[in-house]
Structures are given as C-alpha cells and as structure tokens.
Amino acid sequence: MHFAYPQIQKVEQVIDACVKKDNFNGSVLLAKNGKTELLTYKGLSNRHYNISFSDETRFHIFSLTKTFTAALIMQLYEKGKINLDATISTYYPEYKGEAGTKATIRNLLTYSSGRENKDLRSPEFIHQAYDNTIWNLDDFITTFLSEKLIDRPGTKFSYNNGDFILLGKIIEKIYHKPFEEVLKEQILIPLNMQNTGFLHHNDIIKNIDDGYAADSSDPFALHTPTNTYIDNFYSAGAMYSTPKDLLIFDQAVFNSVLFNKKTLETMLTADKKLEDTALGFWVYPKKFGSVNTIFAERQGEGYGHSANWVHLVDKGLTVIILSNTKDIKYLNKMRERVISAYYGQ
Secondary structure: OOOOHHHHHHHHHHHHHHHHHHOOOEEEEEEEOOEEEEEEEEOEEEOOOOEEOOOOOEEEEEOOHHHHHHHHHHHHHHOOOOOOOOEHHHHOOOOOOHHHHOOEHHHHHOOOOOEOOHHHOOHHHHHHHHHOOOOOHHHHHHHHOOOOEOOOOOOOOOOOOHHHHHHHHHHHHHHOOOHHHHHHHHHHOOOOOOOOEEOOOOOOOOOEOOOOEEEOOEEEEEEOOOOOOHHHHHHHHOEEEOHHHHHHHHHHHHOOOOOOHHHHHHHOOOEHHHOOEOOOOEEEEEEEOOEEEEEEEEEEEEOOEEEEEEEEOOOOEEEEEEEOOOOHHHHHHHHHHHHHHHOOO
C-alpha cells in the first residue's frame, strides 16, 4: 500500500464533494518531489459531444502562460542577455509609452510598471482588445499598452496582461524570433512537453477542452461564454497544456533544470510591498493547521476556463487544478481543502 494512501483517500473525498455539491469538472494532480500521488479527471471536457476528460485532454491555461514568459526572461538573465533593472527601451527602443525609459524589466515581471491599463479600463475596451478583432502585436501595443504612467514604476502592484505582453515582445527582440518559436526551442522541446503549446484562434487542436460558466445561483446551470481571439492574450495567456506536462514544467523550474539555483532564488524572491509578487509567481509563508510552508502559486482564468498551480517550496509538494466549470475564486478555496486533507489538517 502506498504510504500516503490514507491522505490521498481524504483528498479524493474533498474532490468528490466538489463534484457533487459544486459541479467541479476538470483535473486534480498532486505530486510529492515530482512523483505523482494522485491524478484524477472528473466530468466533461466537451458537453456538445459528451466527451469526458482524460490524459489526452488539453486545457486552456490562460495566465499560467505568464510563468513560461517569466522563465524565458530568467534564462536570458542567467545568460547575461537581459538586466532585470534595465528599462523597457533598452531592449525595445521603438516602444512609445511613457514607461519606456522609466519602467524596468523587473517592474514588468511584478506588475508594477505604473502604466495605465487601457486594455482593461472598461468592458468596452476589454471587448475591443480581446474579443472583437484579432490584432497585430505591434498595433495592440500601440493601441492599448502605450498609455501614460499613472504610478511611479515599482511602487504599486496593478495586475494586468500588458506588462507580460511587453515582456513577450522584448523576448522576440532579443532572440530575433517569434515568441512562440522561442517558447518551443527553450522550454517545450527540451522538456519534451508534447501536449503544451501556444494557441491561435483558428488552430485545430486535438482534444482541447471547452470552457463553461455557471449561473451564480446554480452551479449546474452552465452556458458557453462569448468566444475570444486568444491570440491577443499572447505571452500573457495564450497557452494550453495538460496536468502531466505542467508537472514536468514545475519540476524543471523548482529543480533548477531551466536555470540554476541562484537564478531560481532570484525568481522566487517576493516583494512584500507589491503584494508578495515574485517573478512569475506569488510567494509567501502559509499555514495549514500545524503545517507551516512557503507557498509559490500561479493562477489563470478566462472564458470558462481556470487553472491553479501551487508548489510548496519547502515541502516539494505540487498541486495542479484545472477546470472548465469553476472560477479562480473557487479553485483558490478548493486547493486549500485539498492541501489540508493531504496533511491531515
């Protein structure tokens, strides 16, 4: 019998309750030191054709994409090809926004560039930026990401997509290649992540999940959200993956495969003044009953899809929850229940 079997039974009970009571559909992976102790799939990936989730299902991961972008930046940093405290215009001189000569790469990584986030300013702008048309990257940056500064860079956390879209453009400038190509060459191919990729709205991706949103009063009353031009999320949210592939990426990051331990320490150093934001993760101490740990987390959400990735830095525990029926607020609570059950708290 597996040594963790009683704990895993308790975790499964939590997941089953989430399915029965709240209509959780998706996958939960739990691994200790890279070894999978639980991988389960619940419900339907596609409700039009009654297709269940399986190992073959590819999930939209939205903002988990940002950690891949951060990892590419950390590789460049380790090679001496980018200075985290150099300004945007050092690597992207054509950028017209006021942040160009004032905000740094580190500011972009910590959502503290100080830019006005025009793409998120109102529902009208959100639809214009992400739903209504497909944008050329340079036009998107000029139209939505080149506004004036409203805060001094580095002083205020303001979550947004634009800072990471600018990082994607900077990666392209340094490599002289499209972001998607760099992502494949530097991460996906070396790690053999065969079920992970970068989405375009007109791609035909085998076994990709559909997203569903629930009525606020009834978690079982689902509908399909409005479609989006996923291309416009670019290096901030356009990727898909699987639980198994995300565990490969998790282990490559936290075991210093993609870059060395010193670089990892830099990546995981959180700024308390910026809401515990590190470079690609949020990192902070957390307690589960009598269990104290260091929490590194990253979430993604969009158009009925949500993704939650947690790594307990000092425990070697990885939890990945992917869903096409629940939102991030729900997954944040669900992961707490899963981890508490695992530790018997």
